[in-house]
Amino acid sequence: MRLRGGCRLSCYLLKYWRGESGGWGVALDIVLLPIEVVYRLCAHLRSLLYNMGFLTTRKLEVPVISVGNITVGGTGKTPFSRWIFERLTKIGMSPGLISGDWGRDEHLLHQSWNPKGNFVINREKSKGAEVAIIQGADVVIIDDGFQHLQLGRDVDVVLVAAEQDDSLKCLPRGILREPFEFISRADMVIVSRKTASKSVAERMVRKVADFVPEEKIGQIYLEFSCWTDIEGNPIGAPVGKQLVITSIAEPELLIEIVESKTGEMPESEIYRDHHDFTQSDLDYLRIRSEGYNIVITEKDGVKLKKFPDVLDNIHVLRLDMKWERGESRMIEMLRRIEERV
Structure with missing residues (x-):
């Protein structure tokens, strides 16, 4: 899983929070304990102030x-x-x-x-x-x-x-x-x-x-519901090498779903959550994705659609509730x- 830009820090944090960071994570846990205690106290104080009416809640005219x-x-x-x-x-x-x-x-x-x-x-x-x-x-x-x-x-x-x-x-x-x-x-x-x-x-x-x-x-x-192109039209599943390109909060879950639906472990280019793709990103990804089926989420697709020369061979993995x-x-x-x- 290749991490792009600011995604590295967020992914390291996720590993730390899951207890997957080894010795340095244990040390960091000890260092951050006092900060967490203060954070919890502030959360309880804030809740108490709202419950007692010292902090006010605004009511709208509609539900x-x-x-x-x-x-x-x-x-x-x-x-x-x-x-x-x-x-x-x-x-x-x-x-x-x-x-x-x-x-x-x-x-x-x-x-x-x-x-x-x-x-x-x-x-x-x-x-x-x-x-x-x-x-x-x-x-x-x-x-x-x-x-x-x-x-x-x-x-x-x-x-x-x-x-x-x-x-x-x-x-x-x-x-x-x-x-x-x-x-x-x-x-x-x-x-x-x-x-x-x-x-x-x-x-x-x-x-x-x-x-x-x-x-x-x-x-x-x-x-999982179906595979679509970037316009939302149903298409067949990707066949051959796959490259996941995404900017969601927990990309490893997407990679796990893609592997389970295709039987192949995809390669990946991971950006931080809510990343706004740029033309330079597209220029890099166009070269990086040569020979691959590109797999993205619907959330990534709505951002990539703004580019007139959007990447070819895109498969959008659609999830339904x-x-x-x-x-x-x-x-x-x-x-x-x-x-x-």
Whole structure:
């Protein structure tokens, strides 16, 4: 796996957080322990100040649905947000979806899925929501909003990945943005899996159940659907040598899926998460990919499409979301939102 640019640091961090970094990781763990303790204390203090009313929460004139993570790394939040957006649209509502300015690739992905949708990018979620409401939204979906306590929400959903069942440490010693027990404030906790087995996902469900009633726990599977070209047209599976080019949070999961679907271990060029591909990247990759089938994700595809001379022989690996538990409860929560509008 070849790491490009700023991806090296993030990949080293992931190895450290998983306990795969050897002796230097143990030493770093000791050094970072006091920082993690302070981080946890600050998280608890912040939560307490909101609960006691010293820090205020703004309430919008339309219902708000927050979809977020309690960890760094991919959890399937984007396809889950898509499911909510399309479900609300199906029942006759006009949802607006707000993304932070670091998630422009996710914004482009949502636009490709629903070209007529109301999607807004704004670092300040409240201001982004105001724009969406002006544009006709009668319900707002906040992408990556679990920690954004400044904005009130009517439905609070947090996703945790079954593949991340290896750390209960907070930043900077682990992947948690907040102490794990903070999932208890969610209305619904969704356990997602891509490469993890059902038994591994069930282990995560049991961990979540220590803090959340079981009826509030859902489970989804992001399963391989098909291969497409960069325009989304179905094509056959890649045959021969493969080169994975991607800029997602956990590229090793993509590589694992590609190997399982093709029977071949691909080579790879890995960029940091949310990397915005440049013309110089394309010039390098064009030479690097000679003689290879290129494999990318939908998230990479929406960024590469902007180049008029996009790479040849691209295979987009498409994953679709499938419910394994909790769908009826989630639908009921959305139905209640509809009744209030």
